[in-house]
Amino acid sequence: MAEGAKKAPAESGGDSNSAVSASERGVAPIKSQYLTTKEQFHQFLEAKGEKLQQESEAGDPDGNDLAEPRAKRIRLEDGQAEDGQAAEPGQQPQAQKRARGQNKSRPHLKPTHYDKTRLCPSLIQESAAKCVFGDRCRFLHDVSRYLETKPADLGPRCVLFETFGRCPYGVTCRFAGAHLGPEGQNLVQEELASDWAHRQPVRNSLNKALQQQLRKRKIRFERAELALRQLSQGQLPGPSLAGAVLEATTAEGTPGQSDCGAQQAPAGPDAGCSPSRPVQTCGPLTDEDVVRLRPCEKKRLDISGKLYLAPLTTCGNLPFRRICKRFGADVTCGEMAVCTNLLQGQMSEWALLKRHQCEDIFGVQLEGAFPDTMTRCAELLGRTIEVDFVDINVGCPIDLVYKKGGGCALMNRSAKFQQIVRGMSQVLDVPLTVKLRTGVQERVQLAHRLLPELRDWGAALVTLHGRSREQRYTKLADWEYIAQCAKAASPMPLFGNGDILSYEDANHALKTGVAGVMIARGALLKPWLFTEIKEQRHWDISSSERLDILRDFTSYGLEHWGSDTQGVEKTRRFLLEWLSFLCRYVPVGLLERLPQRVNERPPYYLGRDYLETLMASQQAADWIRISEMLLGPVPPGFVFLPKHKANAYK
Template sequence: MEKPAEETAVAKVTEAAVKGEAALKPEFITSKEKFHEFLDSHCPKGGENKVTEEHSGEPETKKVKLDTEDVNKGAKVDGKRLRGQNKSRPHKKPTTYDEKRLCASVIQGNKQCPYGDKCHFYHDVATYLANKPADIGERCHVYDTFGKCAYGLSCRFAKAHTTAELKSAENADVVKIYEGRTPVRNSLSKELQNRLRKHAVDFDKSAEYLKTLNNNKDKKEQQGNGAADLPAEQTTQSKCESTDSETLGSSEKSSTVKTVGALTDVDVIKLRACEKKQVDFRDKLYLAPLTTCGNLPFRRVCKRLGADITCGEMAMCTNLLQGQQSEWALLKRHESEDLFGVQVEGCFPDTMTRCAELINNNTEVDFVDINSGCPIDLVYKKGGGCGLMTRTRKFEQIVRGMNYVLDVPLTVKIRTGVHEKNNIAHKLIPEMKNWGVSMITLHGRSREQRYTKLADWDYITACSKLASPIPLFGNGDILSYEDAMRAKETGVSGIMIARGALVKPWLFTEIKESRHWDISSAERLDILRDFSNYGLEHWGSDTRGVEKTRTFMLEWLSFMCRYIPVGLLERVPVKINERPPYYMGRNHLESLMASQNVGDWIRISEMLLGPVPPNFNFLPKHKANSYK
């Protein structure tokens, strides 16, 4: 006897749950061959990529050429298939898409190039324009937003702001709005970069702390008194700190420093650590510091969609101290980020303390975070990241030193431990309270687990009780508002969202509105369009800026393709470790966005940033998320 349709559907859902697949409605499920046959019939490779209003709900887009022959070069090295870790990526020189660029002296309207005959770039505008790639669109987002475009004729939207005399136009009314404003802060100045390279930057407070640390190195630490590790100046804070629940835990036996002459306001400000800037972390949604994908344009997207706290990508303290421009770019902050911190990684008290003082004196941040949860070998084997959790003496010296030189709160991100069956976070958390940490984030997995097992929220619950009254944020496997509600019931002070934000950045909106957003493919394309516009603002609207924006968009799409539209699901919500079977979307664009093929991600980028250059090559960092 044939089973009723309802029973069959339930059986399929149960079977999918066992397999680790998301349960989709049967009418949308298809095979791999049919899926790609459908996409190729609408966007044939090497032909024209055309999305019509009929398929996507969007107006017909400009026809663009698709060239993906070199997309997955490097997918195998020496006959071995690469895996999803960064160590397996082939190291190649950056691809140059515009070998001969227009000289900056011509763009800026300077009369003479400072390099003279030695300059390798074009000075003749007519010659440059004859070799320049075609414009991408009719309007320039940078010009429309700021009233002028710093890239002038080299802009890939130059027709929108080029006069008949081949000069870049300005909209005086819009320019006036931004006069005196700095939308992006924390840039590295040339003057500071030169001083860092010449080792001419003074680290006075760090020197005080490190001198005392060295003097007391051989002394046995007195039980219950951490003041032996602090400079004499800091011991005068004991009376202030004894009334503060977030104390350094070293005030009971501290001595008083005798002063000569009047005690000025400046001295008082220096001495009172309890008057540091206060930040209310509780009951907020925290966008995790995401390496590669957590760039400024992506954070702006998440901020617009409801994120409360944002944090820059992990920066290496030694690179910051050397004045590396690429590392300082990770500290940049947009004016829309009202609660913003930076995350640093290091394994020695001297470099981490100096780095904290450098950040404190030269950037605008609301907090500084120590990364003691990074699992990658490059960091761990040097003693940083998760390695700090097993080096408690060094960890304490780093926390106390950074706390001493900072005027803003110091936070820490940790994992449950290093080994899967040996959790140690519960032992560290009470200690960190005494060291002066203002907030702790706990990722519910060990270093060994990486992302292969579900986060242990029972353990996070136990640790949140140990952390009180310091806020403890939980992190791991949040992909729906139900996940967030269950997390809040564990007693954590807030939630950090990482992969969930990459898969669906509108998750912040869902959590705040307690609903599932059955977002359309057109709305998702609009979010990507916002990202591309923010990218052009941040990285530039010339060829280099466009291709950098495209590369970071493709890295993001390697996660975003995992999203399964709510309207296609038999069972809501989907779990973060459930993968979809091959399925057809409700329109062509939705199907295209479901593809995990790198070539299809490139097709999406071409809708927003024009055709890729002939020598374009892209291999995602997370290779496990794509196939050739």
């Protein structure tokens, strides 16, 4: 393979589409012997590492490159037909739409779409009770009939059965052959299953009792209501307000007591307002249910010098965080959760709060635009889940959030922003943190003015992304401004974020005076970056090692989302989203200059083996091919378009 890679530039000769020069601005500097052209790159992948196909055998007869995404084709002028000829006089010109990410006209099918015949949950769970819907149930109740139409197994090993001793998906598991008996019964490894019976690898799940109370609005928020009432009257949180909260909660009962008469729910996945929950009789006896903690008594968030994995929408899921924890991430945070959706009891939003047992320092990030919903949500989370801190998202740049007054818009709504921070800080018993950008407009920086105020409002820590909303991810992060903000925020710790893709970048960032660094896209491109920073070295990781990382991700995904068809396709979808970032990584051994920069686009190159070349492809069809190596063939009609579109390259 390496020999074929070295011959590629010579074969291109003086072609106008010759290999990109490594010295070109904005392009990753790859050694010349690995550079190639786009045509040869795709020919090599189609040939699966064998001899390059003849030019006449590749491509369509019209010369169109079918591997090129639709977004790259030349946009036709108005009145011009698809073939370049003028349209008929009576024919309306067809609007040419570009394929875009960010959920705009995105072809997405729900995972349930691929499972046309679904078995009744009462049979999957092997429950002794009959189906509660009876004859009205729309699911299949005949197991033998289901097995006749069920697709073939995707592999001989079931991760859930091997890890936990029992697969809860039974016959619907896409790896059911590993744990089905001769009569179709679900086998159990008794010893292994008993070991996991009282262990809880994932916490912060939403139970049905709490969900019903949220939907029926039976949860009362005494602490939040009192704090909001004081804020509306211009009384800022302090000793007087703390005394008022204490007096009110002592007189009226336990804060947050619901109409159903349940006491304050303990943290954990079974938390809620179930009156039948037994009293906890172990652990230290405290008076936190009567006397609220003062700000000086709150648990402190001491993470200075630690590596902080940023909350990443879509890609920052629980399986991905487990991968990063394995490589050395110290602090993790869940994906952005919308506070109004949490207050409505939406299961999909509460799933973003789940915490794995390996996440020893874990927080959740909330997005909202108004003090009432954010303060109530903070009280709810402080009462029902286990977290070490709660983060406010003031850095989200997307229009859907910004136009509603959330995300970056809060930087220009200082009155509401102040009420949100003060209110949430008052009702939380864990530290409150804030994630900011430099500002909304590129040339109007706001962070240095907000940081001293955030310190006085009650924020325990602030993370600053060195770009404005207008910049999104274009241009480099402004670390000189981050250094200025670190001085303005003192003694409150400030973490810096932006363009960290190597241990040199992290070392340079720490010299600015920040308390630590937050890593976002760098972790998506190379999750082993945490190991590189801690060991102060460049890791020339092989393609087989990278494939093992993806294999571990799929195993974690099947544990998290399930091993039935729906769980497999969810795992595939998030794997493909991650591959849309992983393909931008250039192996260390191929670079002329170290380190790789996050804003340098990789040119077309042939790797040191076929798998390394395949992982460098930026075509969705090749990402799907990688997913099929790990999760089996995709269902008929499967399509994928990445949610996030790269716009960070010059």
